[in-house]
Amino acid sequence: MSDYILEMNQISKEFTGVKALSNVNFKVERGEIHCLVGENGAGKSTLMKVLSGVYPYGTYEGDIVFNGDTKQFNKINDSVDAGIVIIHQELALFPDLSVYENIFIGNEIQNGGVLDWNKAIVESKKMLDKVKLKVNPEALIKDLGVGKQQLVEIAKALSKDVKLLILDEPTAALNENDSENLLNLLRELKKQGITCIMISHKLKEVISISDKATVIRDGETICTLDASKGEITEANIIKNMVGREIQDIYPKRPDQEYGEKVLELTNWSAYDSQLGRYVAKDVNLHVREGEIIGIAGLMGSGRTELALSIFGNSKNYKLQGDLFVNGIPVKFKHTSDAIKAGIAYVTEDRKGDGLFLLQDIKNNISVGNLKGISSNGIVNVNEEIKVADEYKDSLGIKTPSIQQLVGNLSGGNQQKVSLGKWLFVGPKLLILDEPTRGIDVGAKFEIYTVMNDLIKKGLSIIMISSELGEVLGMSDRVYVMAEGEIQGELSSEEASQEKIMQLATQ
Structure with missing residues (x-):
């Protein structure tokens, strides 16, 4: 007999006449990792906000049964007191406070009515050990990378005696190494008896980590897939998410002749005076009319910095080298100069x-x-x-x-x-920085189709992406960056995940 820690029965929620959830049923067994998947706007986050008390009892229909008891959460603290903690995609940390202050804020340790920060530091070390994060508890949050901040959020949840941990797109802003570390941590928490619900658009992660996966579409429960029965596959998830089969996640476009070079960089360097180092160094690359080039690399490899140095240098880097647009050397003093020259930048x-x-x-x-x-x-x-x-x-x-x-x-x-x-x-050249970050597989397909249509019309695209599948599926050529330098250039025929990662980690 199943041991459910959570049962959400016939949950319905409306916003000014628009039905966001319609009789949703969602059950989670104790000690499992249960993924919640669906297209953007399907109702995943709304359902979790109902569960966590963001949308209080009385603003929705249906019942929440947690640990065998029917609950009526009127505020977030009610769900936290019950042992339910949600970590949102936008981290709720105070950047100018220390790690230990963030872990115990709102849950302060007191001794005789006086805050005991010394004990908080000691206890925060225990929480950090649990999430395998080796940082000084007195370090400021703003001095930590996003991956470490995510772990601090989980340590904060553990300090509240969490029984059900909800993570909303936890790896959306993480590189592959940090993402894998986080998934390993969830597996470790599972061994410790903590149940996890994870919302994710990254299907490979869902397949890798979930015991079960529930698909929501248009505010309704479509199905729950079971890993032990071999049901959690990419094709199965996509078919249930979008209501149709996507035979090829990356739409093919017919072979075409490329035109002249639209943009070229030779020995291009960008020095960041505040950091005291080059964020891009001796870069040589080009993109031709009707071509998509991918720029791959780990977080911090200099991809976005390179794009900003091209697009009018809004960060005021000290630039060296040559930039050619349509074969003509140019020097942009402002982003408006880049726009006039036919370059556009879609930010991450x-x-x-x-x-x-x-x-x-x-x-x-x-x-x-x-x-x-x-x-x-x-x-x-x-x-x-x-x-x-x-x-x-x-x-x-x-x-x-x-x-x-x-x-x-x-x-x-x-x-x-x-x-x-x-x-x-x-524009004649479009720079797309992480064009599909945080969006579902159906919307990704639509973005890729738009990109192909633009290429047919003669535009050129530079695509920066952390998703290797996306880089391989959409690029005609791939440049791989590490520590601000181009480590290699690969044609679409020779590019592979292994080759890209080998270059990216040099």
Whole structure:
């Protein structure tokens, strides 16, 4: 007989008339790692917010049974007191506080009504040992990498006597090494009797770690797959997630002739005065018309820094070497110079740097090229609507209206808005930095299809990606970076995950 630590029965949740969850049933057995998968907007995070008290009892229909008792969580602390802790994708740490302060904040150790920070330091070391993180408890959070910060979040959860740990996209911002370390930690916590629910878009991780996987689509439970029965396969997950089979995750495009070099770097270096080192050094690369080149490498290898040094050098690096656009040497003093030269950069941080989340789709798409829809300094609103509608249709942005706030869109649709914003500028070269980070497999397929359509129209693309499958599946050539340098160039025929990782770890 199954021993369920959690049963969520007939859960329904509405937002101003929109049904986000419809009679969802979700059961988790004690001591298992249970993955929750589905497309962006499917309802995964909403379901977990119901469970964790973010959406309090009374704002949804259905029952939550935890450890055999029906629960009514009115606030987050109620679920925490029961032993349920959720770690969100955006980490809830205080960067200017120490590790030990973050671990025990809101759960402070007291002695006679006085905060006992000395004991907190001792206890935090025990928590850090459990997550196998070797850092000084007095170190500031802002001085740690994202992977270590993620482990601090888990140590913080362990300090609260967690019984059910929920992780929402825990590896989205991690490199492959940090991701694997985190998955190994979850396996170790499982041995210690801690039950885990993990939301993830990375199917290889889901297949690798889950005992069971529940698929949610359009706010409804589709199925629960069991690893012990061989049911958790990529094809099976995709078919249930998107309601159709995706025969090839990376859509093929017909062979085509490449044009002239659109961009070329020779002996290109970028020195960061604040860090006191080169973030890009002696880089030689080129991209031709109608070509997608991939730039692979581990986190911190200099990929984004290289892109920013090309795109107007907004970080004010000290630059050396030559940059050619269409065979002509250029020196950009500002990002506007790069845009005028036909270069656009779609940032990896669409929420922080790429979009205005509190503005609508229409405003976000037009903001990059207001001159294109203005006369005598006045924006032609009708033209703005026309342009936004065109990109909504051509990019397949799923929304009832271009007046929809961008912050209310799924990750995949936000990424399409970000693409539309830069395509409206009319670039010849598009730099895509982690173009599918944090979006589901169905939306990824749509982004890849858009990329192929752009290439057919004569654009060129530089794609920076941490997903090796994506690099291999979409690139005509691959450059591999490590410590700011190009370690090798591989054709699509000779590129493999093994070769890329070998170069990336040199």
